[in-house]
Amino acid sequence: MSDSAASPALETRGLHKRYGAVHALRGIDLSVRRGEMFALLGPNGAGKTTLFSILATLLRPSEGEARVLGFDSARERVQVRQRIGIVFQEPALEGKLSVRDNLYLMGLFYGLSSRAARARAIELLRTLGLEEVAGREAQKLSGGQKRRVELARALVATPELLFLDEATLGLDVDARRQFWAEVRRYVGTGGTVFLTTHYMDEAEPADRIALIDHGRIIALGSPQELKARVGGGILLLATDDDAQAATWLREHGHHPEVSERGVLLVEPEPATVLPALLASLPVRTRRAEVHEPSLEDVFLKLTGRALEGSPAGPAPRAAGGRP
Ligand SMILES: Nc1ncnc2c1ncn2[C@@H]1O[C@H](COP(=O)(O)OP(=O)(O)OP(=O)(O)O)[C@@H](O)[C@H]1O
Numbered sequence: 001m002s003d004s005a006a007s008p009a010l011e012t013r014g015l016h017k018r019y020g021a022v023h024a025l026r027g028i029d030l031s032v033r034r035g036e037m038f039a040l041l042g043p044n045g046a047g048k049t050t051l052f053s054i055l056a057t058l059l060r061p062s063e064g065e066a067r068v069l070g071f072d073s074a075r076e077r078v079q080v081r082q083r084i085g086i087v088f089q090e091p092a093l094e095g096k097l098s099v100r101d102n103l104y105l106m107g108l109f110y111g112l113s114s115r116a117a118r119a120r121a122i123e124l125l126r127t128l129g130l131e132e133v134a135g136r137e138a139q140k141l142s143g144g145q146k147r148r149v150e151l152a153r154a155l156v157a158t159p160e161l162l163f164l165d166e167a168t169l170g171l172d173v174d175a176r177r178q179f180w181a182e183v184r185r186y187v188g189t190g191g192t193v194f195l196t197t198h199y200m201d202e203a204e205p206a207d208r209i210a211l212i213d214h215g216r217i218i219a220l221g222s223p224q225e226l227k228a229r230v231g232g233g234i235l236l237l238a239t240d241d242d243a244q245a246a247t248w249l250r251e252h253g254h255h256p257e258v259s260e261r262g263v264l265l266v267e268p269e270p271a272t273v274l275p276a277l278l279a280s281l282p283v284r285t286r287r288a289e290v291h292e293p294s295l296e297d298v299f300l301k302l303t304g305r306a307l308e309g310s311p312a313g314p315a316p317r318a319a320g321g322r323p
């Protein structure tokens with residue numbers, strides 16, 4: 001026990017996963033500290049759920065090792081499962097049961113006495129603001145309420161580590177904000193969070209972020225560290241002909257990326273070069289924007305592709321490709 005208490009919350013070494021011909025994870029080495037909020041950010045099909053499932057003991061790796069709170073996620077599943085809470089990408093509530101009973105049954109499942117399970121359910125209904133809907137069938141809740149009940153369910157056994165896989169998919173802004181406030185409260189009590197998302201704004205509050213693409217971690221660090229890797233500020237130009245603008249910029253010593261948002265340039269002093277560019281570009285600029293790099297820009301810079309919005313596997317739009 002003392003041994004596992006001193007270990008990182010999560011540690012993987014050389015993790016590979018193959019589904020037949022699909023090589024979903026291609027050598028993942030990660031370490032997540034206790035008390036950390038850690039985000040795995042990547043596009044559809046990147047391997048997030050696969051890595052998540054291995055860490056949460058639901059899937060065996062093809063190669064390599066994953067340790068969770070000091071225990072082997074493949075060989076010591078029981079020890080791991082007793083210590084973690086999981087919110088899945090797919091809904092997992094018992095629709096016909098009341099919210100209260102969903103929580104109560106989960107308590108029993110984790111080995112709480114009937115009395116303790118009931119008390120824990122009541123406590124979670126209160127702290128997560130679910131008292132009003134406690135008696136309602138889970139299937140009759142709104143999307144946001146359902147997700148909060150799923151979070152409550154994951155917290156029933158007071159886990160040391162909380163796994164969240166795309167936990168707020170499909171929720172509106174308010175519901176998402178409320179959900180993350182609860183997660184932050186859990187982190188405030190010393191809990192560790194491992195979350196996956198393909199929304200950069202959901203990864204932003206994390207202590208550290210791993211960017212995953214095609215089964216590989218392509219960058220890892222705090223949000224600030226990742227943004228610093230872009231190497232300057234962002235200049236975004238929406239023109240009448242972005243492809244032509246990009247060609248001209250390349251011929252004039254710049255390194256543009258073309259995305260759905262427009263032509264993107266990384267410049268040490270974007271505001272300083274803007275007037276000269278506007279004056280000499282051979283196409284009309286409809287809109288020009290200067291901003292600090294976002295995680296989206298980091299991903300675009302590293303892969304030449306956009307992170308959000310598009311379904312799996314769009315052809316790279318940026319003519320420049322990989323830097
Ligand atoms: N059971 C399976 N059998 C075969 N291939 C699979 C299976 N599960 C996932 N894959 C493939 O493995 C790759 C990674 O999938 P995974 O579900 O881990 O991605 P993800 O990052 O979670 O994507 P999303 O954002 O869409 O949830 C994809 O190419 C996917 O098609």
Ligand SMILES: [Mg+2]
Pocket residue numbers: 048049050089166
């Ligand atoms: Mg997934």
